[in-house]
Amino acid sequence: MRVDVVTIFPEYLAPLGLSLAGRARDAGLLDVHVHDLRSWTHDRHRTVDDTPYGGGAGMVMKPEPWGEALDAVLPDGATLVVPSPSGEPLRQALARELAGREHLVLACGRYEGIDQRVVEDAATRAEVREVSVGDYVLNGGEAAALVIVEAVARLLPGFMGNPDSLLEESHEDGLLEYPVYTRPATWRGREVPPVLLSGDHGAIAAWRHEQAVRRTAERRPDLAHPARAVTSGDLEGHL
Numbered sequence: 001m002r003v004d005v006v007t008i009f010p011e012y013l014a015p016l017g018l019s020l021a022g023r024a025r026d027a028g029l030l031d032v033h034v035h036d037l038r039s040w041t042h043d044r045h046r047t048v049d050d051t052p053y054g055g056g057a058g059m060v061m062k063p064e065p066w067g068e069a070l071d072a073v074l075p076d077g078a079t080l081v082v083p084s085p086s087g088e089p090l091r092q093a094l095a096r097e098l099a100g101r102e103h104l105v106l107a108c109g110r111y112e113g114i115d116q117r118v119v120e121d122a123a124t125r126a127e128v129r130e131v132s133v134g135d136y137v138l139n140g141g142e143a144a145a146l147v148i149v150e151a152v153a154r155l156l157p158g159f160m161g162n163p164d165s166l167l168e169e170s171h172e173d174g175l176l177e178y179p180v181y182t183r184p185a186t187w188r189g190r191e192v193p194p195v196l197l198s199g200d201h202g203a204i205a206a207w208r209h210e211q212a213v214r215r216t217a218e219r220r221p222d223l224a225h226p227a228r229a230v231t232s233g234d235l236e237g238h239l
């Protein structure tokens, strides 16, 4: 997968060169290119923003630099991802969908956002997805872009050392993850649940599923289990 990120703060995306994303790059799984939007400005002050039509506080990102930037880095048929508080929610299903794309371009806005005509123009030749990483407001799209790239890149075949670790993760099966434990068996007087030391893999799997169902019911009743809705039987004695 190739990922291009356009931003006025290219240094913000430096973490993409580290750890997992860095290893993925070395393994040829992920090819990340970060671009400074100001490369496509032509005035002495390298202007990227202007006052909003219709008035209101703040500034809006001008369409011209973005238009030239996307002409340069967004090939026809690629997917343009625009982090936005008013975008579709980033959930595991969307991360999986985006992980199937050959080429993602992320447009990181700042100020009050990007002139909407930029998105409309790009949509004539590419798929455009405005994506929210949560119901809270950031100062720009860069932090969201880091989240999106990490959530997508880790799903690429060969990215994770052990692909099985992807199977039981929170949200993969519509449930939150069960609690995990490691040595020592007793720590500050607290024991590891005995079933985990039993060697009975069926009992362990059942316990883990029950824990995941319980956690989901307690913390995220809004999550529907794709195999079946969480029923009252699941909740018996848990609420």
Ligand SMILES: Nc1cc(-c2ccc3cc[nH]c3c2)n[nH]1
Pocket (backbone or CB within 6 Å): 083, 084, 085, 086, 108, 109, 110, 111, 112, 113, 131, 132, 133, 134, 135, 136, 137, 138, 139, 140, 141, 142, 144
């Ligand atoms: N989920 C979420 C995205 C954002 C976001 C994304 C881009 C910009 C540009 C200016 N402010 C922004 C905020 N906030 N919250």
